[in-house]
Amino acid sequence: MKRSTCLFSIVIIVLMIAGSGLALDRGAILFHTSEDGKMYGLTALELPCSLIDVLVLREVGSGHVALYIGNERIIHAVSGGVEETNSKNFIPQADLDNGYQYVGAKIPLDYDNPAVWSDTRKSQLILFARQQIGKPYDIDFSHQKGEDGDFTCVGLVEYVYENFEGGGGGYDITPSGYYPGDGTGRSENQTYNCLETGFMDDTRQNSFANDVEFSQFEHPLANTLDMGREYGGERYIFFPYTQYLQSTTETTTTDVPVSGGEGSDDDNWWECFVATAAYGSSLHPHVTVFRKVRDRYLRKSSVGRMFLTAYYRYSPPLARFIADHSALRIAVRIGLVPLLGVSYMTVTFGPGITATLLALLLMFLPLFIYHQRKRRMLQ
C-alpha cells in the first residue's frame, strides 16, 4: 500500500514537472500576421525588396504582438487601449477567417536560466505589464512606447521589457541599430523593405514616432525610395516583424490556445444572453449570426441601439432562467427559428433585400392562404 502510494506520488510529481515544463512561460511574446498572412510584406518572414515588388505590392500588413501573462491570459494594446484578455483573443475567430496567421512565441535569451531570469524577475515583468492596463492606444503612432502614456502593440511590449525594473534596468528586446545591413540591403536573414511603408497616421502623414528604437537599418536606396521611416537622419522599421526577428529573443513552443476567441472580453461576455443560454455556447453558429446582425446593423441605427440598451439591461436574468431549464432552452431555440431566418437573410443579402422579400412574403401570404382555402372549398 505504502509502495503504491509512493509510486502514485512520484507519477504525480513527474507529471507536474512535465506539465510545468510544457506550459508557455509568462512573459512570452506572441506574434501574428495581418490578413492573408501578411506581416509587413509578402509573407511573415520576407519583405518586398525588388522594384517589381515595389510596383505590385502597395499594401503592407503590420501584424500584432501581445504579452502572455500566464493562465491563458494576455495583455496587449488594441484600439480600445491596453487590455487583459483570454489568450484565444490574440487572434479572434473573425481575424482567423480573414487569413490572419499565428507566427509564433518568443522569449528572451536565457529565460529558462533562473540565475538570469528568476521567478521574482518574471513576476516583476508581469506586475509592470498589469500596471499598463487601461492606458490608451497610440492611435496616431506619435508616442508608441508610452512617452505620452499611450502605446502601440509593439511599443507596449518593448516598453514593458525595457522598464519593468525601473532606474534604467530591464531587458532590451530590440536594441537600436541591431540590423546595420551590409550595403546590399540584406543582412543575415532579413530582406529590407524597399517601398514606402504606406503606413500613415490618421492625418495621412507618414509621421515618425518619437525616439523609437525599433530596428534601425541601412540600405543604399533607403533615402531614394523612402524606405521605412526616417528619423534623425536614420532609417527604421518598427512593426512586429522587426521585433520578431531580433536575436535577443528565441522561439518557444506555444501550447496554449492563441486563436478562435470572440475578441475583447468586454464586448462579448454579456452579449446575446438569451441566444447563448438557448444554444448552450456563445460560439454556436446561430449565435454568431445574431452577433453579426447586432454589429453590422443594430449598433448603427438609433432604434437598434435603443433595443440593444433595453436588451442588455433586462435579458441577463431571463437568460439565466432559460439556461437552468433544458425544456425551456429547446422551446426558445424553436422560437428563435424565424428570427434566425431573418437574421441569416439580413447577413447574407443585406437589410434592403431582406426587407423587400419579407414585404413580398407578407403581401402574398394572405393571397396564398386565400387561394388555398378557395381551392379546398371547390374540392
Place this chain on the structure above:
Amino acid sequence: MKTFSVRFLTIVVCASLLCMPHYASAEADLSNIISIAQDMSMSDKDRIVAIRALGASGDAHVYGPLIDILENLSETGAIRSSAVRALANLGTPRGEILQALEKVYRDPLTGNNLSYTILLYLGYMQATESLPLLSEALSHSNSMIRFKAAQALGMLQHDDAIDTLVSHMKSDEDPMVRAEMVQAIGQTQNPETEAALTQVLQSDQEPLVRFNSAIMLGKFKTLSPEARSALEAARDDESPSIRAKVKGILQ
C-alpha cells in the same frame, strides 16, 4: 467724451464682428467632432480620435455627449474606455464626471477592462471623492480589480488611502496584488509608509512582495534605523533577486 465713447463702441462692435466667425467656426468644429464621436456608423478609429479631441477641448459642454457614450451599453468596450479617458482629461464638471464613472463601474454589465480603465483614471484624477469606491474595490473577488484599485489609491497620496492599503496588504491572498499595494504605499514617503514597508520586507512570505518593498524603501531619501536594519538583514534573503536589489540599494 462723447466722441471717445462712440469710437470705443465702434471698436467693440468691430472686434465682436471679427471674432464672431471665429467663435461660430469653433462651435461648428466642436459640433462636428461631437457628431463624429456619436456616429456609430463611423469607424472605431475615427470615433476614438474624435472622442479624444473632445476630452482635450477643455470645453465643459462636451461632458454630456461623452457621458452618453460612456453609459451606452450598445457601444463597444473600446469606445466606452475612450470616453472614460476623455472625461478624465476634460476634468470638469468634476462632480458629474466622477459620478458617471462610479455609476458605470458599479453597473454589473460593465466589462472587466472598462472597470480597470475607470479605476486607473480615478487614480489619475486623484479622486479622493471616490475613496469609498476604491476601498470597496480592494475587497473585490477579481484580483485584477483589486490590483487596479491599489494602483489608483497609490496615486491619491492621501492618508486614508494609505491606511486602507496597509490594512488590506496584510490580508490579500494574491502576491501580485500585495506587491502592487507595496508600490502604491511607497509613493507616499512618510514614517508610516516606511514602517509598513519595513514590516513587509521582514515578514511577507512572497519574494515578489519583499522585492518591491525593498525597491520602494530604496527610494526614500533618508531611512530610519529600523528600515536600514531590515534592508541589511535582507542581504541574506533566500531570493537572489532580493539580495541583488538590496545590495544595490545599500551601496
